[in-house]
Amino acid sequence: MSDINAQKKKSSMQKSDRDIHERWRLLKDSIAGYGVILGGLSVIVAVVLIFFYLLYVVFPLFLPASADSTSQYAVPEATQGKTVLLDMEEQNKVAVRFTDTGQVIFFDVATGKTLLNQKVAIPDGVQITSFSQASPVSENTVVYGLSNGQVIIVKHQYKISYVNDARVITPELFYPSGEQALILDDTGAALEKIAVATGDNATTIVAKTANSTQGLGKIRLTHFEKETSLFSEENKLTRSDAVLDMPAAGIEAILIDRNKTSLFLVGSDGRLSVFDISDKTNPLLKQHQNVVESGQKITRVAFLNGDLSLMIGESNGLVSQWSMVRNKLNRSALQKIRSFKVSDKAVVAIQTEQRRKGFVTIDADGVMGIYSSTAERELVKKSVGETLPVAAALSPRANALLVQLDNGKINLWNVKNEHPEVSLASIWQEVWYESYPKPDYIWQSSSASSDFEPKFSLTPLVFGTLKAAFYSMLVAMPLALMGAIYTAYFMAPRMRQYVKPTIELMGALPTVILGFLAGLWLAPFVEEHLAGLFFLIMTVPLGVMIFAYAWQYLPRSLYEKIPEGWDAAFLIPVILFSGWLAFALAPSLELLLFHGSMREWFKAELGIGYDQRNALIVGIAMGFAVIPTMFSIAEDAIFSVPKHLTVGSLALGATTWQTMTKVVLLTASPGIFSAVMIGLGRAVGETMIVLMATGNTPVMDLSIFQGLRTLAANIAVEMPESEVDSTHYRVLFLAALVLFTFTFVFNTLAEVIRQRLREKYSSL
Template sequence: MKQNSSSAPVIDFDTPALRMHRKIRSYKDKAAEVGVGVGGISVIVAILLIFLYLMYEVVPLFKSASVEPIAEYQVPKTTVAPDNAKTLYLAVEEQGEVAMRITNVGEVIFFNVADGQVVKREQLVLPQGVDLVSVASEGPGSAILALGLSNGTALIVRDRYRVTYPGDKRLITPSVEYPFGSEPMVISESGGLIEKLAVNNAEQNLLVSAVTNDKKAHLVQFAKEESLFGDEITLVRSEITLPVLDSKVHSILIAPDQRWMYLASQQGQVDVVDLRDPDNAKLNARLKVTEKNSAIADVKFQLGGISLLVGDMTGAVSQWFLVRDDQSEWALKKIRSFEHDSSPVVVMLPEHRRKGFLMIDAKGELDIFSTTAHRTMLTENILEIQPRIATISPRADVLLIERVDGVVQTFAVHNEHPEVSWSALWQKVWYESYEEPQYTWQSSASTNDFEPKFSLMPLAFGTLKAAFYAMIVATPLAIGGAIFTAYFMAPAMRRKIKPIIELMEALPTVILGFLAGLFLAPFVEHNLPGIFALLILLPIGMVAFGFAWAQMPDKVRHAVPDGWQAALMIPVVLLVSWFALGMSQPMEAMFFDSDMRSWLSNDLGIPFDQRNALVVGLAMGFAVIPTIFSITEDAIFAVPKHLSYGSLALGATPWQTLTRVVLPTASPGIFSAVMIGMGRAVGETMIVLMATGNTPIMDANIFEGMRTLAANIAVEVPESEVGSSHYRILFLAAFVLFTFTFVVNTAAEVIRQRLRKKYGAL
């Protein structure tokens, strides 16, 4: 019977319910589109804000210095011979508010830096009829002064500033003290006028050196002897015979350790005197330190008393310090020169707390240099009249200059981060007391005269080293496991194995680092032969078992369901591991005299640290494996089945299908997995922090430790002063890590897209 077509049911797609359903779905689609867009833009904005914040913290590191005039006034007059008094010494106290002027009439004047108003006057305790002719400071950062007198004696004084707050207002009360008594010390027994002077006050001895107007050089040692029943110190005088000088002395300097003495002549040469044996002081070297046979204009110790800062009459400025030569003998060596024009140097002012100095030339030009960073922070003409004498405050923020016309000019100095330059961060730097230029990170020490070492090269190298060894361990294991799991393993077994491996990623890295540092590191150290035997025997054992299994009769091989063969490897791995580690001690006793670590260090010259790159590779490789495995397995499993089935149908073996069809198709995902794993390894903090020696060294040795950028940030940020150079350099390290990750990820995405385009047509 023929069915009437008019009786067929008619579906109405325009009912109110369906219209409402389509409208709601449209709203949901738009909401999802907007949400995804907002989320993506938010991620980009967040990354941009991180970038901008890092730049905000980093940019001040590279700002130049600046100076700002504060005041200008006549130098405060003395009460004795006000028109003829000459300034021998200037200094500014810690707060930059009160300055001190020592004059040749023996009067000390304390005055306000801002306006020149006299705060206090003190007359030095000088013998009757004896004049003050010279003043010498112990060095940057010291308040000890030696006053040379006209009768061959010297007086040791110290300026003090007592700070009180009456009525919540700061009051600075200056004074002059005599730490070794007010009686002058005999320097020249012949009574010659002391023209040049140097002093060094150590724990056991006080050294005072002088050159008198009869051209004789003197060095006197005052041994300190404490009273048994009090704090009174008695000085026992002894004179040290110096080598004969052949030219007029411009300056004398005594090193803080009292081992070396430097006599700089006006002809531009420096005599280095070895004081190691006080009874037999000998001339170590005599060398020219100026250019074009120029005379020395000024020579000063840099903070710490290791480096000499030399300026000559041709305007050349250089830094020198002692370095051991090929014969292990000390020799004064020119380390670096600083750019300056041909104007003669007038005065150099080392900073009291940093490895930098200021220089003023005859034209009134001020230059600010940083020695370690080898950076010129400022070059600016600030004076119209030649300076006579100048000083810098302990905080290096107030500059006080007395001109030849008797006018004092004061300046505010802004120089926040002189320790940083491109060369100091990324190139080898010749640090004080080092025998050659090196890459070094050492941000702090226990001494005030410490030279900061902010090279980022050891940290960047350590980051790449840790990531390299971690990827060496993780990449082949993760990719190999992912290939077998996705392509050869039975679905039932895959559903168990994949979640277990991915669950490894949930382990906190601090736990992995803790276990690596406390358990794995000593275990590896005590079982080194077994560890290396395991790395060799395990692959051989697995391949041998696979080959043997392939030779088994079909009845035996078919007894194990297809795709479950991996379970047979578990006892093989356990057995080989047990055998290799069990043979560790016998092999060590047989081949390495029961101590492989000593054999490595002594016989091969390979340093060995317990917490080293091998431990990091094993621990961090374990942490990276789940990331690479999961993404790689998903990429391989997502390859369309018709591609592999078609390849097999055309006669290709499973291995040929895997290598020529599946892996090329999945290569974009595999490459992404490796890059993401590398990013995880580069940014890892806790494992490398706890499983390495955390030493910032540049050594590819697998038995040496390292320090990474991320670990360094985690360790030192809590200890750094907010806004300091150290603090901002740590942000610079974060910026470098951020940039490195961004560049690597960008390159990885470009390569991934090309791989997808190339193999997407399969």
């Protein structure tokens, strides 16, 4: 009886242990299930958060610009003359008003309160007959032309100090050439029009003199250059003079570029004359043409930032951009590259930005427009007042605008225009940039020059990404898929145990090492043995086919000694010999067929250039990196095809090859397709190999011998150099968003196709 009770108790304990074990197993299964769900949801949330973060950074690029009037006040010291120039310093705290009487009034930008009232040192009994702002505008230099043929150059500058941790801006006048007036015309003729360019210890002045008793007016060019002695502190001022061989009558505006090499004379009849003044003693006429339509007049002319383009306003409200462009004869000529219809009224003011390629226009009705020349779009259009404008000043940072009206008031406008260079057209379409012969797709985000025109076209980067992926897949797909088919289906199991892990081990190589080897070893090797590489493509298949043909004549006794599935091992010496033969015969064949150099023959006969780091190098190096992933996934898919399908096919009389093509490949097609898509995704997102092996040049050229730049490589190179929240910074995030969206959409479509393949062939 006790034994029975003991057995019952033992059985009860075992049942209890099984129940506990079962409950513990169910709990672990439940935890694992929730863990899988949580992990999957975390991945989805992470992907969504990445997308929205990229969108958050990119979104400000497409926010509209705005301009709002913040204050209005009476013109400071209005009784001291008419305004000939309004200007502002960088902090938008102090503005200056130059008058036609030589008075200079500095005043507070926000309130109009006068801070300093100073008169320019005009000689007694002499009148101001002309006035101009120097180029570049950022130098804050102006020039006065006088009635006695003299000039005075004045610079307004601002000293910054701190008092009780508060910034104090103190304005002052400075005379770069001294307070004593410079004699420009020794006959004493009045200077009716004047222009000046300063910088680099040199000053160039061009003036139109009035008619005098000694003859008609002239266009005079005077150049002053300061030379510093190495052995003394004395500065020597040298001067050169020239008179342009052109009548002065009808000249309404004179402009000199900041390099002091080009002179532009604007006539009242709409004609523009361009002189080369590199030699200050011998100005040469380069171009003379009409820049407006018949019946129209030029109302305003201004340099765009950098002085490479002229913005010409017309009486019909059209503003056109003319830039120096090299023609087919490799000569620079002024050419209209775009135009803006800003109004139906005459353009009375054009203010260009000092740091970007934007400008502001005001028409005769007082309507203000803000434009971006690069993006070729209108950003803001508003009325600045009920009366006509007299003068306008755009701040150096282009975030404030002063407009003086003829009712004696000055309006202060706050401008928000952070990213004017970016539009859908400037990102994806051809843009005609300054000094370029035609519209083109260009990515060039930065330069050493402060007046550089950023070029943010993503098209060459997308093109480079697709080009790199295409050539790498061209190399990887045949090798990876054919190798996977043979390894999984034809190769002996023991040989497969060595081959598959070896190829998969290739995937562990860091891409930076592959890029390093591709850039420093493979690229020079291919450049030196280009012909051998092309002959290799022919000799290896030919050698394999010859060996395969000879294989069938192998003695049966010898053939039977070779284990089944080990045939491929005998191809290794054949491939090595064929490769050696290609490189050994290459010099002789290259001399015979390509006159000694295949690269030079391509260039001379086909016009195809050769860059050492090109798409061919990327195809080989990145193909090598993609092969292990594609091979492993495809091989597993083929090897996992159920045996009863292959056995049944063979039993019905199909050959091994027919079974492979009609049964195995169709059944494994979802896995093979996944391998291709994963390999393509790896190629599209690859960074280090394309960065080190392509030359990183954003050019659009289908040639396999030209370099490229991909989206991923561009982000890796330029992100550390970009200023946070700048246009460049946000455009790089836009590139990342494009890459993210491309891979997401492409992978989604790939998954849909894969599922349809699985449904279609699951019944086999």
